[in-house]
Amino acid sequence: MSAPLLTLDSLRSRFARQPESLIDVMDDIAARFAAFGSLSAPATLNAAARDLLARCPDPSILPLWGIPYVVGANVDVAGLPTSAGLPALDFEPDFDAVVIERLRTAGALLVGKVPVDPLGLDASADGAVATVAAGLAVFGIASDRTGAACAAAAEDGVVAIKPSPGRVDLDGLFAIAPELDEIVILATDIAGGTAVRRVVERIDPTIQRRTATFARLGLLGKGFFAVAREMAKRLDLATVVVDDALFVEVAALMADDAWLVLRLDDIAVPLVEMPELFPPYLHRRLSRALGCPSGDLLRVQRRLSDLRRRVEAAFAGFDLLFVPPESNLIGFLNACGLAAIALPDGGMLVAAQGGDDRLADAAAILADPSLSRSTRPIDILVSPPLAHR
Template sequence: MSSAVERVRAAYARIAQVDRPEVWIGLRPQADTEADAAEVDAKAASGARPPLAGTVFAVKGNIDVAGLPTTAGCPSYAYGPTADAPAVARLKAAGAVVLGTTNLDQFATGLVGTRSPYGAVRNAHDPAYVSGGSSSGSAVAVALGIADFALGTDTAGSGRVPAAFNGIVGLKPTYGLVPTEGVVPACASLDCVTVFARTLPEAERALSFMTTPSGRALPPLAQRRPGPWRIAVPEDGQLGELDEGWAEAFATAAARFAEAGAALVRVDLTPFTEAAALLYEGAFVAERYTAVGGFVDDHAGTADLDPTVAAIITGARDIPAHRLHADRGRLAVLRTRAMASLGDADALLLPTTPGHPTLAEVAADPRGANARLGRFTNSTNLFDLAAVAVPAGEVDGRPFGVMLIGPAFTDDRLARVAALLATPPQRLAVVGAHLTGQPLNGQLLALGGRLLRTTTTAAAYRLYALDTVPPKPGLVRAAKGGAPIETEVWQLPAEGLGALLAGLPRPMTLGSVELADGTLVPGFLCEPEALDGAREITASGGWRAALATGWPAPRPADEADIRLGPGGTFRTRS
């Protein structure tokens, strides 16, 4: 593992190599960041290594970093914060070093990354295309390998659209989990501080140091039924016009989730898209005027105000209060319909955007191109939902991304579902209490397991009835006297298999089980010393057949034995 100073030097070398000055608004002098890194290294040398030691991060230019001006993408708005925003301070306390503040769509108003007097931020993969906004610089700093992670904000999708366009991960947490003090508001009732990283674990790790236990009352989330993750996808034809190749890329991503064991269910997307239109076409945009409208009015016509941003904000000045109340009522109806449509689904899967425009296309139609990008993202914060955006392949050599959206406070669940795209599923051979209909089968279902097929082992195994609660068999490979044993092959998410094995009790162990067709699959075996006094039931051909004979008599397991956690309880009777 490199030292913090070495990591800082590598970051500045990368900054020079990529030559993307438009990424930054306030890049710190290298000597200052090296001094911070040296303090981190000193703590590590003393035995008190901070958990994020050796990492560097960037901060969107509307979030306070002490010692750097907060501009929100507007030079004349700049002020000098005397303290870090809490989100920044917590990451620094954990050992991460700030490189600087990044460019953005001015006043966080936009999804394109071009609305800034500091220059349009070009896409990390194809400079002819937009980087996505408003958190453009932060996303590109990560995608180019400069920063390990970066902070953005998300009101209408600004923490997700740039992630999709640059092939990285964007986490938009539940509103309020990360404090927004020290953040220039766009719409204060909707704004969320977000995280970009190249991988999901890196993003989650950074987010874990920023969160605050919510003072909000947790909504009554329905208890999950045992079974695979349930992912909602829109009904046919509801995605609307997409860029060429994007419908196929989305279908491929949905199929990958299904192959990983998720159950796909169709939902009506209409309330989501109708609410998305309300964010800018309705009265909610008035909150942007509340945030910075006075400043924009006072500086009308000045060179450092982006004209598109200024027009959006000043256009909200005279919206009557009755329109806002009417839109709030309309939103409440749409949210009720949307949540009913989702039902008990764990997540809604959508393309992050309908397409990816070029810089020229945005310049030709700045408001129209931007509005199209928010079709799927705008409703998330209006509906008080959590979201994660993840890469899902490429179209024409450029990144394609999807997002998973779920109810407030299901952030961890969404990340677990999203991980299915990154990690191939694993197979598991079971011969006993995890078989379909047996007491511990619910563990496989709760971990996202899916039955692939029923077969037998090769004729090289012996089966024993162990003295346990609930009753379990022990499978061992034998040099002689073996026979085919009935086996189910299940598919589990890799993390599900890991969770199951983490609690696997002795004398059970994991090993390779040879199936009748000669393939080797991980499966449950038994340590030989546990077989003393156990009755051999190989001749039955399998555990269910042995139970059908009436011995050993199956006894109901207690709640601890069949809990939906990993491993089950192995208990020897006296």
């Protein structure tokens, strides 16, 4: 069962014509949750809509006025439990995460929090992806360490935008590996997801932003070039074949459980004293990490540092990288500090750190045939209850 997708542009147009329709939208979302067997609270959603109308009756004042969204349970929202997927570690924060503060200031309305994988190890964005894909929110905010969010989004026809590290403040995110975890924006379309990114990202003059025009598209993997070359024609870019061995090595390194050592201080006591609270597979992984020699973490950190330098050097040979969905190669994204957009029809575009805006422009061209720069346009092949605060 599915409901019509909610898009940022369609709701903006509706609210501009009739701001009071926000109440109807919130009631409709509550009904959608009920139809999906959820226990959402229509009265609470209705009250949130009425409160926004009273505080700011003009939708044009705020960029995300009335736009409904969900957030992963491991992101702090004052008044709601923060959960890493293990009840023993749940707590109720006193303050919102920075990303939530920015969304609230922009007028977005939080529909609720969605469950995450235990400690965010594997598929913590799945709940947010499913919610957006089911037409229950315009966008979702989730955490991601391995790049799995981009893969999950593509499978459900949802756009995933992974900003460059540093562009979105992570304060208030319960991160399993603080130096690797990032915020990912999940949306029904590229334009909507990009608009959300521009709201939540911080303005920091020290963050490098790449504005040069893209000229070369790197093609990653073997045997998947047909679609990628058509994309290059659409974007009017030259193509460069890229050996995937380096990226495969980074992805394999990211699967090393030595990274769990970064969070063991938070979970060592309940792991030892209350092992029954942990799923057996997770208990085994964490126990191994607990006994991991300190040198193992240093080893993977040093190796990753070396691989990052090699990936940065590789990007000197191209401006954009296309990762075909068939390659199933995603684990290098966060590790190498890259920006990425998972296309709703499959595949992923990747740019070097700071190339977020140009990356969004390229993705928009691929998503909208009318924006094609090429003279040869082509078709690209392409839960549990929520609680509003």
